[in-house]
Amino acid sequence: MQSARFYASLLLRRIHWVILLTLLGTAAGLLVARSITPIYEADALLVVEGDSIPDKLATSTVQTDTNAKLQVIRKRVLSRESLLDIAKRMNLYPALRLDSGARDADGVFAAMSNSIKIEITGETNNRRVPEQATFLTVSYVAGRPAQAAQVANELVTRILKEDSDIRTKSARDTLDFFTREADRLSGELSKSSAAILKFKQENGAALPERLNILRDQATELQSAQGKLAAQKAVLEDQYDKLVRRHELSGDKVDLDAIYPPQLREMAQLSAQQSALQAVLREDDPKLAALGAQIASLRAKGLPAMPQGDAFDERLRQLEDEIFAADAQVQANRASYDRVQTDIARVPANAATLDALQLDHANLRDQYDKAISARAMATTGDTIESLSKGERLTVIDQAVAPNSPIKPNRKTIALAGFGGGLMVGLLLVAALALLSPGIRRPEDLTTKLGITAFATLPYVSTAADHAQTRRRLVISSGAVAVALIAVVVLVGVLYKPLDLVF
Incomplete structure (x- = not known):
């Protein structure tokens, strides 16, 4: 019990070091969190809508499996040609250059591929599971919020165009095929009728x-x-x-x-x-x-x-x-x-x-x-040309995000706070352990092997009181300066103080 009181008194005498180092660690965490380039992510959400016209009245000729179609669209949008075209038109990654000064196409393609995420959710191949709506989530990460939203919306535009092209091309190809087939069979039918007529005339x-x-x-x-x-x-x-x-x-x-x-x-x-x-x-x-x-x-x-x-x-x-x-x-x-x-x-x-x-x-x-x-096929082509068949529609357009996804500034600031606190406690412990003096009766027994009959309290002189006051003023000032610096850094780097308090 006396040992606990003794160490608590040591901690209280040097608490200013703990507070100062904790504040300095917090400030360092805020500075580090601010110095890391933020990464913003913009998301857009699309859904696969069913046919607008009931199948009993008119059926679309496009019968492609929804999941397969979405996978084809994703592959086309994420193709090398498509991503390089987006990067060129929107001037993305201008710093990626070869030694010759030409644009580094491989580097741009790799960077674009790592920054884009297109996920298909809701599909299922299990017949026992009830049919669910199929969603398409499009995400893009960038160093600027506006740029992240612009690129995500460009990807959405390309996805919608690919969906429209697939459906209209499929419907048009189907119509062209049956038109050619009907014309061919009409010619064959005419030849067959002529052959029958000729045979009857010759063998009447x-x-x-x-x-x-x-x-x-x-x-x-x-x-x-x-x-x-x-x-x-x-x-x-x-x-x-x-x-x-x-x-x-x-x-x-x-x-x-x-x-x-x-x-x-x-x-x-x-x-x-x-x-x-x-x-x-x-x-x-x-x-x-x-x-x-x-x-x-x-x-x-x-x-x-x-x-x-x-x-x-x-x-x-x-x-x-x-x-x-x-x-x-x-x-x-x-x-x-x-x-x-x-x-x-x-x-x-x-x-x-x-x-x-x-x-x-x-x-x-x-x-x-x-x-x-x-x-x-004509009806199906009309349905697709009027966008009345199964199609992708946008639920949420990508908007510029308000906060980055990386780095997590709160975590970094808390890590700085914890690190500063641990350093302060370790410093106090090190000063206590490395001090060679005798500060309590137990130290006589431990260091000299003798037992004290009585202990007299330390009588402080005026010089001691003056020195103590100076130390208190200096440490308090340092802690105040550090606290003010942390508060200022919080207001400048994290969030305005009126919103924090």
Whole structure:
């Protein structure tokens, strides 16, 4: 207990050193805090807003994942080209120069990258977690408050521009794609329609829808074939009876004299040509051959028809009718063969036509889908051009901060205060420990090994009192000066005194 009182008395006698050093440490802390260049940080806050128009009414064609889109925007804004452009336009880091005097691009880019922070908050990939709003925080640190706010707002402007460019470009690319696809399919559809029309024109007689008609025609031609053969047989019988009756009368029948062979052949070829022209195409080889034979006979020259009696006229008439009947039989047979050929071609034509029509139907379905998609893409492009889709909007613009984030002046000042206090206490302890004198009875036992019977108090002289007063005045003055200096430093370097008190 006595030791505690003794050391307390020593501390009280030298308390002015503790106070003085504490004040000096506080002043040093304030000066150090003021001498460090302050760093200011300006923040801006953006939020991802959803579509302004309900999806049930109109859907935007831009379906990019929000988190992925924001990461792309962040990479683009923080790219080397973007940051160097910002630094050049806003004259940032002018002191970063190479030895040649040129701007140090690498140094500027590194400084810009270290000064910018873009954070995405609110996104989640866990389906169990309810969907949250997605925010984008943009921060920039600089030595001046105004500059920090200006650069942060420039970053916000670039982020908004990148967001708009991504969405409008995506919507426009989608519209251009479906427009080109619709135009391409329209051309393919026209070609398919033309191919079907051309095939039907080239195979009109052997199309699947005419199969029943062709079969009926074949039946009718087959039935007519017998009738035409019977008619021809009747005419031939009449011809034979007329010749025999004339010969029975005693007159010899000279057929070549009555109907010269050249004229008979011409009549037969002409009858065949007339009958076949009604059932064959103009370019049919049979008609071409008949025409060539007729032309050859005419080129050789035909004799005049000889004059004759009624028998001769009737004979020539019957022979012409026989030629006509025979030509009808041949024409009917040619028609029947043509119909049978057309019937045989129907299955192959049906398969080819089905394939053409199936391709046409597929193209029509693709074209209809492309037209529908183009309409949706047009709506999506309009939505994005009017900024009615999902977009970034600014909640808080960056403003010049009032106080720096670095250094923490309060902490430095308190550190100076604590350091000064510790130095003062250590000084008092050192003076007490290093003093060689005997100041209490215990020191006799400790240093000399003797025990005191009694102690007498120290009797101060007038000189001692004068010296004590001088020390008190000097120490009080030093403490007052230090205190005034600390108060002035607080008012000048930290905060006005009227706000402190």
